[in-house]
Amino acid sequence: MKKLLRLDWVMLLAMIGLVAIGVVFIRSAGAARETAALHAAWRSHAYTAVFGLALYFTLAAIDYRKILEWAAWPCFVVAVVLLAAVLGMGDKVYGGRRWLWFFQPSEVAKLATIMVAAQLFGKADSRTDFKGFLVAMGILIVPTALILAEPDLGTALVLVPTVLTMLGAARVWLKGLATILLAALIAAGALLGAVAAAEHEPNRAQREAIFAKIPLRAHQVRRLRVFLNPDLDPNGSGWNLRQAKLSIGSGSIYGKGLGKGDQKLLGYLPPSVSMNDFIFAVVAEEAGFRGSIITLGLFLAMLLSALRVGAVCGDDRGSLLVAGIATLVFCHVYVNVAMSIGLMPITGLPLPFISAGKTFLVVLMAAFGLVQSVAIHRTVQPLDHQTI
Amino acid sequence: MRTSPMFMLFLGAAFTLGLAVIAAELWRLQVVDVADFKENQRKQHTRSILIPGMRGRILDRSGRVLADSRPSRVIICRPESFPRRGGVSNIAATVDAELDRLSAVLKLPRSKGLTHARIVRHLRESSALPIYAWRDLDDEALARFAERAEEFPGFDEAVRCERIYPFGSLAAHVVGYVGHDRPEHDADAPSAHYWEPELKGRSGLEARYDAYLAGATGERHVLVDARGFKPRYDGIENDEVPVRPPANGLDLTLTIDAPLQHALERQLRGVAGAGVVMDPRTGAVLAMASSPAFNPNEFIPVLTEEKYRSLADDPLHPLLNRAIAGTYAPGSTFKPITAIAALDAGADPDAPYDCRGAFSLGALRLHCWDRYGHGELALHRAIRESCNTYFCNLGRMVGTNAIVRTAREFGLGAKTGIDLGAEAPGVVPDAEWKLAHGGAPWYPGDTCQMAIGQGMLLVTPLQMAVACSALANGGAVFTPYLRARDAGLPPPKPVRRIHAQAQDIERVRIGMRAVAEEGTGKRVLFRYGENRERFRLNTTCAAKTGTAEVGVGEAKRKNAWVIAFAPYDKPTTAVALVVERGESGGLTAGPRVHAILASRFGEETP
Numbered sequence: 001m002k003k004l005l006r007l008d009w010v011m012l013l014a015m016i017g018l019v020a021i022g023v024v025f026i027r028s029a030g031a032a033r034e035t036a037a038l039h040a041a042w043r044s045h046a047y048t049a050v051f052g053l054a055l056y057f058t059l060a061a062i063d064y065r066k067i068l069e070w071a072a073w074p075c076f077v078v079a080v081v082l083l084a085a086v087l088g089m090g091d092k093v094y095g096g097r098r099w100l101w102f103f104q105p106s107e108v109a110k111l112a113t114i115m116v117a118a119q120l121f122g123k124a125d126s127r128t129d130f131k132g133f134l135v136a137m138g139i140l141i142v143p144t145a146l147i148l149a150e151p152d153l154g155t156a157l158v159l160v161p162t163v164l165t166m167l168g169a170a171r172v173w174l175k176g177l178a179t180i181l182l183a184a185l186i187a188a189g190a191l192l193g194a195v196a197a198a199e200h201e202p203n204r205a206q207r208e209a210i211f212a213k214i215p216l217r218a219h220q221v222r223r224l225r226v227f228l229n230p231d232l233d234p235n236g237s238g239w240n241l242r243q244a245k246l247s248i249g250s251g252s253i254y255g256k257g258l259g260k261g262d263q264k265l266l267g268y269l270p271p272s273v274s275m276n277d278f279i280f281a282v283v284a285e286e287a288g289f290r291g292s293i294i295t296l297g298l299f300l301a302m303l304l305s306a307l308r309v310g311a312v313c314g315d316d317r318g319s320l321l322v323a324g325i326a327t328l329v330f331c332h333v334y335v336n337v338a339m340s341i342g343l344m345p346i347t348g349l350p351l352p353f354i355s356a357g358k359t360f361l362v363v364l365m366a367a368f369g370l371v372q373s374v375a376i377h378r379t380v381q382p383l384d385h386q387t388i
Numbered sequence: 389m390r391t392s393p394m395f396m397l398f399l400g401a402a403f404t405l406g407l408a409v410i411a412a413e414l415w416r417l418q419v420v421d422v423a424d425f426k427e428n429q430r431k432q433h434t435r436s437i438l439i440p441g442m443r444g445r446i447l448d449r450s451g452r453v454l455a456d457s458r459p460s461r462v463i464i465c466r467p468e469s470f471p472r473r474g475g476v477s478n479i480a481a482t483v484d485a486e487l488d489r490l491s492a493v494l495k496l497p498r499s500k501g502l503t504h505a506r507i508v509r510h511l512r513e514s515s516a517l518p519i520y521a522w523r524d525l526d527d528e529a530l531a532r533f534a535e536r537a538e539e540f541p542g543f544d545e546a547v548r549c550e551r552i553y554p555f556g557s558l559a560a561h562v563v564g565y566v567g568h569d570r571p572e573h574d575a576d577a578p579s580a581h582y583w584e585p586e587l588k589g590r591s592g593l594e595a596r597y598d599a600y601l602a603g604a605t606g607e608r609h610v611l612v613d614a615r616g617f618k619p620r621y622d623g624i625e626n627d628e629v630p631v632r633p634p635a636n637g638l639d640l641t642l643t644i645d646a647p648l649q650h651a652l653e654r655q656l657r658g659v660a661g662a663g664v665v666m667d668p669r670t671g672a673v674l675a676m677a678s679s680p681a682f683n684p685n686e687f688i689p690v691l692t693e694e695k696y697r698s699l700a701d702d703p704l705h706p707l708l709n710r711a712i713a714g715t716y717a718p719g720s721t722f723k724p725i726t727a728i729a730a731l732d733a734g735a736d737p738d739a740p741y742d743c744r745g746a747f748s749l750g751a752l753r754l755h756c757w758d759r760y761g762h763g764e765l766a767l768h769r770a771i772r773e774s775c776n777t778y779f780c781n782l783g784r785m786v787g788t789n790a791i792v793r794t795a796r797e798f799g800l801g802a803k804t805g806i807d808l809g810a811e812a813p814g815v816v817p818d819a820e821w822k823l824a825h826g827g828a829p830w831y832p833g834d835t836c837q838m839a840i841g842q843g844m845l846l847v848t849p850l851q852m853a854v855a856c857s858a859l860a861n862g863g864a865v866f867t868p869y870l871r872a873r874d875a876g877l878p879p880p881k882p883v884r885r886i887h888a889q890a891q892d893i894e895r896v897r898i899g900m901r902a903v904a905e906e907g908t909g910k911r912v913l914f915r916y917g918e919n920r921e922r923f924r925l926n927t928t929c930a931a932k933t934g935t936a937e938v939g940v941g942e943a944k945r946k947n948a949w950v951i952a953f954a955p956y957d958k959p960t961t962a963v964a965l966v967v968e969r970g971e972s973g974g975l976t977a978g979p980r981v982h983a984i985l986a987s988r989f990g991e992e993t994p
Contacts, residue, residue: 169396266611267615323391
């Protein structure tokens, strides 16, 4: 029990704060729904958080090295099997197979991949050359391919930079890594450039032909087009973005008051997304700029505390684990909020701790339980006298 | 150790930068541009609805109500009250089923127009507005609804404005009728999304003075959700905001005198024809009727396609206002005009002419109605006996142009300009007109025909009433009007005066008095009882009969005319009446005009 006193309190309180924001705004978003079950979605978020908190403290109390040794690979294998299973027998929701009964294997796979990568590259004898990189890619490609097959581009898009960041932290084939990063940026730029160029093609048939050649799914091309030109199709594919921006923008500094967001109440912000991928719009509408900043501030406090833990833990595996988890959460937060305000193309990604989604919440809390474990079981002591 | 604290610092800086970019963008959206977003958002969920004002009444000259607005109790259906699972057709099916259920409770059949397709259209286009499910409910049906209203949460009782014509078909062609339409809206106001149907004039004065009667359209805003329904979630307040209230329309007072109108219509009952009674001193139309007529109440709340078809396909055309749009040959009622044209051209009214029963002009042979001939006569007797040969000769002597000019002076051949739509101009033919319309040149026979009001000459009963008024008042041609002049305004001025000398007009007037007293128009002044006893009008009067032959062969028929004015010295009443397929002017139209004048002046007891 004495160990628990060494945990990082800022990180814990920030997390509880974010979960509380989640409960409050899931309740607000669910109140506008006709289905009675959704009125109670906030309760299940809270119950899940209680369960998650138990898991959090359990994992925090156990030495993360042991967890990685015993559980990293088994978790990974189970996650891959579940991912394969979801493709075969999952429930189809909104055009993707992501659900296996009550949970989403892709969320588990994210953490499992991070754990395996930390385990592999955190050892003193792990390879840091091109071969090491190939091994990492081999590990990354299996869950990524399965997730892409669901299809769930968003999850794949955050998993890849997470693993790449970990490789960077572990200094695996740095030169190649930099090249890949550059190539990825160029590819993304080229893709956007191609869409933008095609948009200028006056002939409709030719334009459609160019869009068809872009190596993305039709709805993804549409999202890129809407990103470049938000007024393209305000009643169709541009609807969610337009309504999210109207929700956020009309929130002003202090917001419209809890439960009083008319964008949400009147169903302009579609009820199907208001408690999931677009919950930030509800927060920003009802709590205003003040609420948005508090939310972002809690995330930043949490991430910076985690990074501090990673910096001072004095163990490669711990640092890698923290770097991976922090990057994963940052990618989620950044992509989710940025797409709500039109800074990024629409990608279906939940906002950590706040969006309704039991699997993701449990996985996140487990992940930060691991970070707390790193904080508690760090080798250099005392933490307070250490400077980074 | 390979991982360095510096990398964590780098990551921390990157995360902070990323979130700072987002925070900056949020600042722009939520603080800098907040007004734009608020306005766009308000626009998005606000729909404006136009609400009509209450339509003004139409009154006769003494304030009798010819058209009224009455409250009609209706049951409305609020689409937002139903579960919104699935698409529009799903909701429409629920509404459909509820309508059926309520129909059984009310013991009223469902409105025929309210089909499934119609409901779907309503939900697609104006789901924020209620659906009018039943109109004009009686107390019994309302009681049945009130008893079980709790079982029908989507339905409500409401009141809406409906038109009623208390006298039914009285002056139907003049008053006109209404339909439902979009309210008028200021051009400079922002366009509205929805409208409550407004009563809109479709014909007659209802159409002519629609803007006056309709009042000012009001507007209110309602909040709608993403599907266009009114919201029904808790937490939404003020879902209706009145922007400006509607203003009620004004009452329109007419020159029509309802009792006289009634007398006129009674005389047209059962025949096709039309009549106009005018005040020759002002041009005010005291009565105007066309037969057969229609009952505008039958067009309320809607003129069904079926009903409209049956009226439109009726061979007697009940929707046609014959008084202003029916064109007829005036027959002998035109002769006073020929006479004035001749006198104005210098013809000698006392020059004798020998009527031998027919007038020959080359191959043309025109018969006088007295086939044995009237013998030797001059203008006065020619008018009194309506001698065709005399007027043929007279017309030939003065020529076409003089007659045409005088006829046009009297207002024939052009719209009178009455404040009622759909007026026919009629035809006063000349050589040019004939060439343009038939291609044939003008023959001397055409002049003869015109002199006796036959041939290509076409007039409306209203035009004859205007001409008769001009004869009555000594040559002043007025524009006829139906809307009473506001109190305090000076009396209307004539649009022109007849060129002829007053004494020439007086000579013709004297002739017309003789027509009524002892000529072809005796039945205008006198009513003959069963024992040949005579009932005289309690006034003096002058008249001219006309029997216009139209058509040839089997289709040959006679339209019976009378124009008359009374009292002779200071005329206050001028009448023009035509009865289609009559026997003769004197026999068919004469007694009818007598009855109309009798309703105004009474009869002397013998």
